[in-house]
Amino acid sequence: MFREVTFTDVNRLASMDETCGAFVMDEDTFRAFYDRTARGVWAYLARITGDRQMADDLLQEAFYRFLRADATHDSEAHRRNSLYRIATNLARDARRRNLLRPAANVAGHDIETISAGDRPGAPERSADLTRAMSRLKPKERAMLWLAYAEGATHQEIADVLGVRASSLKAMLFRARHKLAGLLGRQEVKNAAR
Amino acid sequence: MQPVECEFEAEVLSAVLQSRWPERADPALQAHVADCTICSDVAAVAGVIEDAREEMRAEVVVPDSGRVWWLARVRARQEAAKTAARPITATQMIAGACAVGLLGACFGATSAWFQDALRWMGSAFAGFDLAGELMAHGTIVLGMAGVLLLVPFAAWLAMRRE
Numbered sequence: 001m002f003r004e005v006t007f008t009d010v011n012r013l014a015s016m017d018e019t020c021g022a023f024v025m026d027e028d029t030f031r032a033f034y035d036r037t038a039r040g041v042w043a044y045l046a047r048i049t050g051d052r053q054m055a056d057d058l059l060q061e062a063f064y065r066f067l068r069a070d071a072t073h074d075s076e077a078h079r080r081n082s083l084y085r086i087a088t089n090l091a092r093d094a095r096r097r098n099l100l101r102p103a104a105n106v107a108g109h110d111i112e113t114i115s116a117g118d119r120p121g122a123p124e125r126s127a128d129l130t131r132a133m134s135r136l137k138p139k140e141r142a143m144l145w146l147a148y149a150e151g152a153t154h155q156e157i158a159d160v161l162g163v164r165a166s167s168l169k170a171m172l173f174r175a176r177h178k179l180a181g182l183l184g185r186q187e188v189k190n191a192a193r
Numbered sequence: 194m195q196p197v198e199c200e201f202e203a204e205v206l207s208a209v210l211q212s213r214w215p216e217r218a219d220p221a222l223q224a225h226v227a228d229c230t231i232c233s234d235v236a237a238v239a240g241v242i243e244d245a246r247e248e249m250r251a252e253v254v255v256p257d258s259g260r261v262w263w264l265a266r267v268r269a270r271q272e273a274a275k276t277a278a279r280p281i282t283a284t285q286m287i288a289g290a291c292a293v294g295l296l297g298a299c300f301g302a303t304s305a306w307f308q309d310a311l312r313w314m315g316s317a318f319a320g321f322d323l324a325g326e327l328m329a330h331g332t333i334v335l336g337m338a339g340v341l342l343l344v345p346f347a348a349w350l351a352m353r354r355e
Contacts, residue, residue, distance in 0.1 A: 023269070031258035038258070043249040059255065064265045126248060129241045148206075148239045149246035173197035173231065180234035183241060 024070040034063060037080060040150060041087050047149075048091050048142045050134060058094065062087040077156070084150075084160045088142060095138060132182035139163075140175035147172060199231040209239040 023030070041062060046055035065086050073079035133141050142161060146152040154172070158165040205226060208214040214236060215223055226232045301307050327334055 023265070027262050030262055034258040034261060038255040038261075039250045039253055040246075042253050042255055043246055046249065046253075047245075060261060060264070063261055064268060067265050068269065125241055126245055129245050144238065144242060145246075148242040170197045173234075176234045176238050177230070180237040183237050 023067045024072065025067060030067065033079065037083060038063070041083060043149065044084065044142070044145055045087055045091055047133065047145050048088070048138055049094065050130075054091075054094060058087065058090045062090055065090070081152075081156050081159050084146070084152075085162070088160055088162075091138070091142075128183060132179055135182055136175060136179060140171075140178065143168075143172055143175050144179060196231065199229055201225055201229065201232050202235055205232045205235045206239050209236055210243055214240065 025033070038059065042055050042059050045058045045062070046052055049055060049058070062083060066083050069082070069086070071082060073082060133144075136144070139161060143157055146157045146160060152160070154168045155165050157163075157172070158168045163171065201222065204222060205214070208218045208222065215226075226236055301311075
């Protein structure tokens with residue numbers, strides 16, 4: 001995590017060679033990329049961790065590690081996938097270190113506090129989703145969010161989550177079925193009739 | 194084997210994301226969704242997640258990109274400085290060990306008391322049977338050798354983690 005930097009630190013660091021700590025990506029490219037992706041990555045982290053504060057911390061860490069990786073990317077999608085993979089690994093590590101509160105405890109107290117806007121029924125839907133997602137495994141949450149919020153392809157999801165693309169369809173099917181059940185699939189069927 | 198994909202899945206997803214579902218969707222598609230578990234799951238999940246995404250993205254305030262870039266640069270420099278300092282520390286440790294060794298050698302060469310002690314130890318261990326002692330106390334010797342190897346390895350692991 002980023003620690004507070006004192007003036008002494010800044011003076012000492014400023015005297016170091018400018019090339020120290022330089023990244024492959026230049027500032028303008030980074031800032032444009034950050035502006036395009038930061039909100040999405042934050043939402044992803046908040047959903048898979050169930051914790052806004054954790055999402056704030058991990059967001060900065062994810063971008064830092066992305067810069068430090070100094071990888072070259074073929075395309076925007078490739079670059080984006082690398083960032084999401086880093087974010088996924090950070091969330092998993094944080095969970096392993098027991099820094100995360102159990103998602104069930106967070107639901108209703110944290111993510112739900114995000115305003116659902118003025119649309120009728122939106123707050124209830126948002127709360128329902130939070131409750132339902134808190135009952136899924138982190139990998140299932142990540143998979144569904146990447147598929148339906150980020151519009152990622154099966155291959156992209158497999159790359160980000162580090163699973164085999166061939167198993168992803170079945171995994172996604174099971175996760176979706178579980179979430180739909182928790183959200184009340186019958187309502188959708190009735191609406192369609 | 195239960196199917197995990199449906200050919201209408203993309204169509205349902207598109208209708209949901211374009212807010213056409215269910216009122217303005219094709220009646221044939223609606224009829225299909227009513228009977229297809231896969232598509233009804235997609236319809237149930239996709240719209241809710243898309244709404245949540247929009248809400249979260251609209252509400253969240255992320256740090257300014259310039260600040261994130263600046264902090265990343267500062268942190269990278271700190272880490273670079275730390276990395277650069279590591280070989281110096283190792284060199285200093287080696288130099289320290291050499292200095293202690295040299296001092297010890299000087300002391301040994303000049304101190305009459307130390308040389309007497311060495312001579313006494315030489316005579317005391319003159320009849321020492323190393324092979325026999327090793328056979329008799331093999332387990333203890335092995336244990337000590339293990340500790341001597343493990344301690345530096347553990348120290349190396351701890352330093353590596355840092």
